[in-house]
Amino acid sequence: MILHYKCPSCGSDMSFDAESGDLSCQSCGRHENIENYPEELVTTRFSADEASEYHCENCGAILITTAETAATSCSYCGAAVVIADRLSGQLAPAKVIPFTISxxxxxxxxxxxxxxxxxxxxxxxxxxxxxxxxxxxxxxxxxxxxxxxxxxxxxxxxxxxxxxxxxxxxxxxxxxxxxxxxxxxxxxxxxxxxxxxxxxxxxxxxxxxxxxxxxxxxxxxxxxxxxxxxxxxxxxxxxxxxxxxxxxxxxxxxxxxxxxxxxxxxxxxxxxxxxxxxxxxxxxxxxxxxxxxxxxxxxxxxxxxxxxxxSTGKVTAWFSGIAVGTFFALKIVSFVMGGELW
Structure with missing residues (x-):
């Protein structure tokens, strides 16, 4: 089953917005609370055998996914799609932490x-x-x-x-x-x-x-x-x-x-x-x-x-700095203990 989330206002595709935590429409700017999103607006298409090939509902392009893919975007029109068959039954996640960083x-x-x-x-x-x-x-x-x-x-x-x-x-x-x-x-x-x-x-x-x-x-x-x-x-x-x-x-x-x-x-x-x-x-x-x-x-x-x-140059400079610093420190200790500074 392929899921598309449509905007109730303009019919464009909606995607999850990390900043607000809502479904967001890029066309008209409408936001929908995920908990209240009406199921009748979800466009679905069942695949015959959960194959890795399906048609984008927006542009009709044939899209290929790996067997593990559960959500992706159409490479041609950019529509966000979720392959629900791969998220159901034993494959259904119990929990999710949503993105908060865009x-x-x-x-x-x-x-x-x-x-x-x-x-x-x-x-x-x-x-x-x-x-x-x-x-x-x-x-x-x-x-x-x-x-x-x-x-x-x-x-x-x-x-x-x-x-x-x-x-x-x-x-x-x-x-x-x-x-x-x-x-x-x-x-x-x-x-x-x-x-x-x-x-x-x-x-x-x-x-x-x-x-x-x-x-x-x-x-x-x-x-x-x-x-x-x-x-x-x-x-x-x-x-x-x-x-x-x-x-x-x-x-x-x-x-x-x-x-x-x-x-x-x-x-x-x-x-x-x-x-x-x-x-x-x-x-x-x-x-x-x-x-x-x-x-x-x-x-x-x-x-x-x-x-x-x-960076090889930065590493060399770093070790050189340590070596020079150690040399001067030892010289100062030697001088304090009665030796010559140079």
């Missing part, structure tokens, strides 16, 4: 971020080689996890004291046992095969208090994908993401000891609940000296992640 704001924020690069080439910092900037709702699973942890450890407390002419060290040994119950809520794991996991992880955190019940109008005017991996397939990654926090918490329970040696540790992590959600991401493609660089921006907070090019 394309223009994302462009300005990325340019500002580029100018902060201390070791990036000067001509990269102008951010004038942006090839494309695309708003994508990326599929994520949010996991609520429970971990039951049991730890046996040998701990010591050391006391040093003086008696007469002797210094004594007293070491006491303790067998310690910890039985811990930990809950971790809304652990995000991206479920798209196309997205770089490292980039997606660095975009965190998202403001999960802004999660809304999923409605297809939020996707109008943006790209969106359905998940490639189920929550069962991504459960190991979710466990891996909290492993460091569990180890840190275990260590905190042994405070007060001078040393701790873990003899055995058993961690049983279970998936209490997992929700399929769509989270907003601006993907930026940047062309610099015939090489493509990809950056991602959190569509809710504006956080930018990615690896910009490094």
């Amino acid at each position: 394309k223009e704001e994302a462009m300005a924020a990325f340019q500002k971020w580029c100018r902060k690069g201390l070791l990036t080439p000067k001509d990269f910092m102008t951010a004038d080689r942006i090839k494309s900037i695309t708003g994508i709702y990326v599929p994520f699973w949010l996991f609520d996890l429970n971990s039951k942890v049991q730890v046996n450890a040998e701990c010591t407390r050391v006391r040093t004291y003086t008696q007469g002419d002797y210094i004594y060290t007293e070491t006491k040994y303790y067998d310690a046992f910890r039985d811990i119950n930990l809950d971790y809520l809304k652990i995000p794991v991206d479920a798209s095969v196309k997205m770089n996991d490292e980039l997606m992880d660095k975009l965190e955190p998202y403001p999960y208090d802004l999660l809304k019940d999923f409605k297809t109008p939020y996707l109008a005017g943006y790209m969106a994908e359905k998940y490639n991996f189920t929550d069962e397939e991504l459960f190991p990654r979710a466990k891996e993401k909290i492993s460091g926090y569990i180890d840190s918490y275990i260590s905190s329970t042994f405070s007060g000891y001078h040393s701790t040696r873990i003899k055995n540790k058993h961690i049983d992590t279970r998936n209490v609940k997992s929700n399929y959600v769509l989270l907003p991401v601006w993907m930026v493609s940047y062309d610099y000296k015939n090489l493509d660089y990809t950056f991602a921006m959190n569509g809710q907070t504006g956080k930018v992640v990615g690896k910009p090019p490094i």
Whole structure:
């Protein structure tokens, strides 16, 4: 099923407006609250087999999508369309965080971020080689996890004291046992095969208090994908993401000891609940000296992640500055201690 959202005033296509949170008509400027948008104005067309080829209802062009595409725009007339078949049943997201940063704001924020690069080439910092900037709702699973942890450890407390002419060290040994119950809520794991996991992880955190019940109008005017991996397939990654926090918490329970040696540790992590959600991401493609660089921006907070090019000249100057500074510092220390300055 292909969905088009039509303006009640002029009949033009409407798309989601990040600034207002409404459906917006680019032709007449009308805004419609998503919660109250009349269903009779949604233009639909069913596809016979949920194929990747369909016809745009506006201009009739044949458009090709990948099997994962859930929302896109017509390359010919620009109409925003949502492929509802790929967002229903088991593929229906439970929640969505809408974009609050518009394309223009994302462009300005990325340019500002580029100018902060201390070791990036000067001509990269102008951010004038942006090839494309695309708003994508990326599929994520949010996991609520429970971990039951049991730890046996040998701990010591050391006391040093003086008696007469002797210094004594007293070491006491303790067998310690910890039985811990930990809950971790809304652990995000991206479920798209196309997205770089490292980039997606660095975009965190998202403001999960802004999660809304999923409605297809939020996707109008943006790209969106359905998940490639189920929550069962991504459960190991979710466990891996909290492993460091569990180890840190275990260590905190042994405070007060001078040393701790873990003899055995058993961690049983279970998936209490997992929700399929769509989270907003601006993907930026940047062309610099015939090489493509990809950056991602959190569509809710504006956080930018990615690896910009490094200026060899700036790195050399930076290390030279450190070397010169160290040299002068050592000379001054030598002079203060009675040596010669030069």
